[in-house]
Every structure is written in structure tokens, then in C-alpha cells.
Amino acid sequence: MTFERPNIAAMQGYTPGEQPAGDKAIKLNTNENPYPPAPAVADALAAVHSEELRRYPPPTASEFRQTAAELHAVEPDNILPTNGGDELLRLVLTTFVDPDETVVVAEPSYSLYPVLTAIQGCQLKQVPLEQGWNLPGNFSEQLQGAKLCILVNPHAPSGHLMAVEVLREVANSFGGILLIDEAYVDFIDPDKGYDSLPLVRELDNVIILRTLSKGYSLAGLRFGYGIGSPKLIAPMLSKTRDSYNTDLLSQRLATAALKSVDHARQGWDRVRASRKKLAAELAQLGMPCEPSQSNFLLCQVPHKPGAKALYQALKDKGILVRWFDLEGLRERLRISIGSEEENSALIDALREILGSTS
Numbered sequence: 566m567t568f569e570r571p572n573i574a575a576m577q578g579y580t581p582g583e584q585p586a587g588d589k590a591i592k593l594n595t596n597e598n599p600y601p602p603a604p605a606v607a608d609a610l611a612a613v614h615s616e617e618l619r620r621y622p623p624p625t626a627s628e629f630r631q632t633a634a635e636l637h638a639v640e641p642d643n644i645l646p647t648n649g650g651d652e653l654l655r656l657v658l659t660t661f662v663d664p665d666e667t668v669v670v671a672e673p674s675y676s677l678y679p680v681l682t683a684i685q686g687c688q689l690k691q692v693p694l695e696q697g698w699n700l701p702g703n704f705s706e707q708l709q710g711a712k713l714c715i716l717v718n719p720h721a722p723s724g725h726l727m728a729v730e731v732l733r734e735v736a737n738s739f740g741g742i743l744l745i746d747e748a749y750v751d752f753i754d755p756d757k758g759y760d761s762l763p764l765v766r767e768l769d770n771v772i773i774l775r776t777l778s779k780g781y782s783l784a785g786l787r788f789g790y791g792i793g794s795p796k797l798i799a800p801m802l803s804k805t806r807d808s809y810n811t812d813l814l815s816q817r818l819a820t821a822a823l824k825s826v827d828h829a830r831q832g833w834d835r836v837r838a839s840r841k842k843l844a845a846e847l848a849q850l851g852m853p854c855e856p857s858q859s860n861f862l863l864c865q866v867p868h869k870p871g872a873k874a875l876y877q878a879l880k881d882k883g884i885l886v887r888w889f890d891l892e893g894l895r896e897r898l899r900i901s902i903g904s905e906e907e908n909s910a911l912i913d914a915l916r917e918i919l920g921s922t923s
């Protein structure tokens with residue numbers, strides 16, 4: 566006998582990427598930013614007096630909302646601060662999706678989506694992506710009757726970027742909510758001209774997920790936010806979130822990080838330059854990568870040694886990358902863009918391993 570609800574008893578939990586204790590490993594497995602957060606974040610941390618922790622934090626993180634609204638040229642009413650982007654995903658499900666309603670996601674994509682729909686106990690429809698990680702031509706038809714569609718853009722784990730026009734078409738033809746997960750948006754080449762914010766201004770069924778974990782080097786802080794119409798933001802802000810879902814420290818540090826966006830931008834430029842260089846080097850080693858607009862590369866692995874064995878061989882050398890035991894991904898590795906030194910160490914290790922198995 567279990568005390569769990571039937572859907573909880575039946576489900577598998579999320580498997581996070583390995584987080585080894587100590588800092589010896591070269592971690593290219595969870596898409597963390599290789600560069601430190603802005604100095605203003607350290608200053609904000611030093612400026613907190615422990616006495617301030619006696620009181621509850623500002624309940625709606627008003628200063629952060631104001632700062633994010635200015636950054637995106639929207640109103641504070643369009644912003645919902647959350648305990649990491651992951652909390653926004655959970656809130657959208659619990660606020661808007663009944664158990665008999667359907668959530669549509671692309672397959673493959675972020676493996677947390679099926680976990681969260683299983684917790685909610687709602688219906689999940691996974692639509693396989695076509696060649697080149699594009700949505701199938703009849704995607705809008707496949708959305709018929711669904712309540713929520715979650716699309717990650719740039720796509721994870723491929724790094725493929727969908728055009729805003731495609732997203733607009735999906736949202737326009739859809740009676741439910743379109744959640745665009747932009748966890749990696751900061752790493753898009755500026756010359757792509759990608760900007761999905763007009764969708765939020767035009768349509769009341771679009772919500773965008775942003776996180777400080779990747780672009781702002783703050784995965785340990787746990788801070789993200791949603792951008793959407795007040796019709797979507799208000800019920801989550803005033804009804805379904807925990808009354809103090811973001812704490813005082815994270816509010817102060819996240820606000821400082823957003824105000825120093827220019828510092829973060831320098832890191833995004835460096836990641837983009839490293840991405841280009843690393844992709845070329847991997848291709849030379851017989852590991853071609855999908856064109857990526859993100860801070861990771863999804864690369865093919867030669868039949869010998871195969872992706873799983875290569876993952877293990879790298880791990881034995883203290884380098885962690887991500888291997889997914891999933892259809893369409895088993896012969897690939899997802900490699901986060903590290904610092905220049907880390908990327909060189911990876912290439913050196915690969916040369917050794919691949920040299921000795923060929």
C-alpha cells in the first residue's frame with residue numbers, strides 16, 4: 566500500500582544532471598555559465614544585513630518586477646518572479662490545466678515537462694519533431710482541443726532556433742496557452758534579430774519563461790520569471806504561487822544582475838565565440854554538431870566508441886557531459902560551452918580517447 570496519489574506512484578522523478586561535490590570536475594553537463602556573475606551581484610550580497618532576514622521579503626518582489634519590466638519595455642503587471650524558471654512551469658500547469666485537459670510538448674525537449682504534467686495528473690501529448698528539429702507542418706492541427714503548449718526556443722537539447730513567425734502562427738491558431746521556454750534566449754546571435762516580446766504585447770495567450778540560471782550565471786540562486794498578459798500573470802501572482810515564493814536574498818541579487826545586463830552580455834558574446842570554435846573543432850574530430858543558438862552543442866558520436874562509452878571515457882578523465890538514454894539522442898552527446906580552458910581540455914581529452922579507439 567502506498568500513500569501516494571496514483572499518478573505520483575506511477576511516475577518517475579526528474580533526473581538532474583550530475584552535480585559532483587567539490588570543484589575538480591570540468592562540468593559541461595548542465596549548461597551552467599562558465600563566467601562569474603556581475604560584480605554588482607557580489608556587492609548586493611555583501612550589502613545584505615542578517616538583521617533584514619528577520620522580516621518577510623517583499624511578497625511580489627516589486628523591485629525586481631519593476632527592473633524586469635524596464636528591461637523588456639513592458640509593465641510590472643506583465644512580470645511574475647519565480648523560484649527558478651522551473652517554478653513558472655509548475656505554476657502554469659497548476660493554475661491553468663485541469664486533469665482531463667491536455668498539454669502538448671515537442672519530442673524531444675526538456676525532460677522536466679513530462680514530469681510536471683505527471684505530477685499535475687493531466688494528459689500529455691508529445692509531438693515528434695521533424696528532421697532539423699522543426700515542428701511538423703500540421704502542428705497547429707495537433708494542438709486542437711489542448712489547453713497548453715510548451716515549446717522551448719532555442720530548442721533543447723539541439724540548440725535549434727525557431728522563428729518568431731512560427732511561434733506567432735502557433736499562438737494565433739491556438740485556443741489554449743502557448744508557453745515559450747526561453748531559458749537559452751540570451752545566447753542567440755544578435756544578427757538573428759530574434760524578439761518574441763511583441764507576441765506578449767499582441768496576444769493574451771502567450772507567456773515567456775526567462776531564467777537567471779544560464780544567461781546571468783546564477784543557477785545556484787534559483788530565480789526566473791514569466792512575461793505575459795495580466796490575464797495570465799495575475800492568477801499566478803495572487804492565487805497559486807507560494808505567498809513568498811522568492812526570498813529576500815534572491816530578489817536583491819536577481820535585481821542587481823538584471824541591472825548589470827551589460828556585464829552579462831559580455832559573457833554571452835564570449836560563449837557565442839567559443840561555441841563557433843568548439844563546433845568546428847568537434848566536427849574535425851568526427852563529431853558534427855547541430856547548428857546551435859544556445860550555450861551547448863548536440864553532437865553526433867562516431868559508431869566506435871559510441872556516445873555512452875564516450876560519455877564514460879570523458880567522465881573517467883574528470884569531464885562531465887550529458888548523455889540521454891532517449892530515442893533519437895542515444896548516439897549523441899550534449900556538451901555545454903565552457904570557458905576557453907575547459908573547452909581545450911575537452912578537445913585534448915577527445916583526441917586522446919578517439920585516437921586510441923580508432
Ligand SMILES: *Cc1c(COP(=O)(O)O)cnc(C)c1O
Pocket residue numbers: 648649650651652675717721746748775776777778779784787788789
Ligand atoms: C534551465 C532550464 C529552465 C529553467 O531552469 P531554472 O534553473 O529553474 O531557472 C527551463 N527550461 C529549460 C529548457 C532549461 O534548460
